[in-house]
Amino acid sequence: MNEQKIILDVKNLSVQFKTLHGLVKAVNDISFDLKKGETLGILGESGSGKSVTVSAILGLLEMPPAEITGNIYFDTINLTKISPKEMQTLRGKRISLIHQDPVSSLNPLLTVGYQLCEMLKVHQPGLSQSDAKKKAIELMEKVKIPSAKERIKSYPFELSGGMCQRILIALAISLEPDILIADEPTTALDVTVQSQIMDLLQELKSYSNMSMILITHDIGLVAENTTETLVMYAGKIFEKGPTEKIISNPNHPYTQGLIDSIPRDQKKGEKLFVIEGSPPVLTKMPKGCPFHTRCKMKKEICVNETPLLKQSNDSRLSACHFS
Amino acid sequence: MLVILVNLMENMKTKQNNKILEVDNLVKDFVLKQKFSSNSPGILKAINNVSFSLNKGETLGIVGESGCGKSTLARCILRLIEPTKGSVKFLGKNILSMPKEEMRQLRKKIQIIFQDPFSTLNSKMSVGKIISEPWAIFKDIVPKKDWDKKIKNLLISVGLNIEDIDRFPHQFSGGQQQRIGIARALALNPEVIICDEPVSALDVSIQAQIINLLKEIQSKTNISLIFISHDLSVVRHISDRVAVMYFGEFVEFGNVNQIFQNPKHPYTQALLSAAPTVDFSKKKEIKMLDKEPPSQINPPTGCPFHTRCLYKKDDCVLTKPDLIKIDNEHWGSCHLIKNS
Numbered sequence: 001m002n003e004q005k006i007i008l009d010v011k012n013l014s015v016q017f018k019t020l021h022g023l024v025k026a027v028n029d030i031s032f033d034l035k036k037g038e039t040l041g042i043l044g045e046s047g048s049g050k051s052v053t054v055s056a057i058l059g060l061l062e063m064p065p066a067e068i069t070g071n072i073y074f075d076t077i078n079l080t081k082i083s084p085k086e087m088q089t090l091r092g093k094r095i096s097l098i099h100q101d102p103v104s105s106l107n108p109l110l111t112v113g114y115q116l117c118e119m120l121k122v123h124q125p126g127l128s129q130s131d132a133k134k135k136a137i138e139l140m141e142k143v144k145i146p147s148a149k150e151r152i153k154s155y156p157f158e159l160s161g162g163m164c165q166r167i168l169i170a171l172a173i174s175l176e177p178d179i180l181i182a183d184e185p186t187t188a189l190d191v192t193v194q195s196q197i198m199d200l201l202q203e204l205k206s207y208s209n210m211s212m213i214l215i216t217h218d219i220g221l222v223a224e225n226t227t228e229t230l231v232m233y234a235g236k237i238f239e240k241g242p243t244e245k246i247i248s249n250p251n252h253p254y255t256q257g258l259i260d261s262i263p264r265d266q267k268k269g270e271k272l273f274v275i276e277g278s279p280p281v282l283t284k285m286p287k288g289c290p291f292h293t294r295c296k297m298k299k300e301i302c303v304n305e306t307p308l309l310k311q312s313n314d315s316r317l318s319a320c321h322f323s
Numbered sequence: 324m325l326v327i328l329v330n331l332m333e334n335m336k337t338k339q340n341n342k343i344l345e346v347d348n349l350v351k352d353f354v355l356k357q358k359f360s361s362n363s364p365g366i367l368k369a370i371n372n373v374s375f376s377l378n379k380g381e382t383l384g385i386v387g388e389s390g391c392g393k394s395t396l397a398r399c400i401l402r403l404i405e406p407t408k409g410s411v412k413f414l415g416k417n418i419l420s421m422p423k424e425e426m427r428q429l430r431k432k433i434q435i436i437f438q439d440p441f442s443t444l445n446s447k448m449s450v451g452k453i454i455s456e457p458w459a460i461f462k463d464i465v466p467k468k469d470w471d472k473k474i475k476n477l478l479i480s481v482g483l484n485i486e487d488i489d490r491f492p493h494q495f496s497g498g499q500q501q502r503i504g505i506a507r508a509l510a511l512n513p514e515v516i517i518c519d520e521p522v523s524a525l526d527v528s529i530q531a532q533i534i535n536l537l538k539e540i541q542s543k544t545n546i547s548l549i550f551i552s553h554d555l556s557v558v559r560h561i562s563d564r565v566a567v568m569y570f571g572e573f574v575e576f577g578n579v580n581q582i583f584q585n586p587k588h589p590y591t592q593a594l595l596s597a598a599p600t601v602d603f604s605k606k607k608e609i610k611m612l613d614k615e616p617p618s619q620i621n622p623p624t625g626c627p628f629h630t631r632c633l634y635k636k637d638d639c640v641l642t643k644p645d646l647i648k649i650d651n652e653h654w655g656s657c658h659l660i661k662n663s
Binding site: 045046161162220223224257262272274 | 388389496497498499526527528529530531532534535538553554555556557559560561593594597598599600601602614615
């Protein structure tokens, strides 16, 4: 169990967009891997490059304007080298995605049953309508939608946000993918529904030994659901390692700042810790460490030299001159 | 004797004056479109007998799931939606029976900040114009020659730069846009600000900046805040008293320590246990809510929470629990509270 197989290996991935305002370096030379059965959390603020990274993995970026360099190995396939047609056969079947906004991810004019059946029939040509419907009901039961037989005729607007998210999960897991990418799966949902959805994902994952990438800006969610974590900022990885270590004892001042800025009971009434300023504009990246404009520990070296992601004492990596 | 009486009256007066906003048995029913098949129009009870008061300089937090009526309540207080029944008193005067012009004047005193900062700012107006527009409407607040100075003061007080005065909303980040919204709310020197999920759309690091800003403004101006959010940790941090709302009603109400350290209502307990934490040391006891909230068009009998409650008894299905006093200032509506 210790030496798990690496299923996804991202090597020196960079993504740039040519825009009218200049070159946007959305993802900047990042490398990480995902093992079989592992849940990896990607933590970062908006604009840190989380979603662009997974869009690159799924081949969802239009080129141009996007420019991708580096390699993404899935099993033995290099995802950056294959044709869009080949990518299409992998997408959904072996790597699938759950989006943030469940209601707008579904077609409002079609019943959820139709959408489930449509997807099953595309990937399994020759499947009869009645078999597809049977499979769709089975899937809806698997994601714990009560009275699935009736709900199959519902339109997305007739279901709550949590139920729509369950439909999306059913769509994503129907072909038993190796990797499930959840891009902010619960941001639009209530806390109570959020915990239901996360429990469901964990349960489905344990059945099939699926790997999962959980993208979120919610530190609590990462803490409770992942084993490994990446912290991203301005398109770079700032810290990487076991979740528990990163959150209980962060190495990087940015991670530390993020954790300190969450309101907690013992700090009631006090002023919250604040990371001053806001993230850099990606077309005008500062020289040196991208965080130096907001960092409290800033020294001369931070302005001049970009810190590399290096191993610190305990099996984790961080990109800071002082960690 | 007379002295005592005068003292007593004085006491009562200050006590009354301390209450800036009093909401009494507020009800809002939405009448639904009639369907062909049914002969009576459906009624959606969005707010059901909500009563509370807000003191000067106090922050009242309101938490609950989406659809529980938090935002409808905020809009009813401002009469952006006309309530069906009940009263809302601002400094002793009933807002709901006010004539139009008087109500318009009163809007100066109660302002609102919304969730999505960008869509609440007019994208074709510069920041200076956005902030000064209230003064163009209420001409007696700031004389025109002082506008420029006052705008700059406001910009500084919400942590923006003086040069931002000529910039447009799209040139700012989400956190900065929310600051502009706060500056606009402050322009009329309000006494109450209703914050409807003001930090939900913002990143954690920016969220902390806005919370600190609201706290700072409150300590300077002694303004009262109604803070609506679904994020329990934020509500805990900022509030003095907290109301937990479910199905259009307050199911638990008390000061922040009573609600968070000693929650009595099973719904409050479930909400608290569902929130993710970063403390690895704390073992989590999950009091999960498996089902979704019931339909508001066909409300369940008895306690509205009984369909999801872990401690459901026969009584819960039959009779609706009243909001009863548990402790000093701590109220809850659950049959279990009465029995314990």
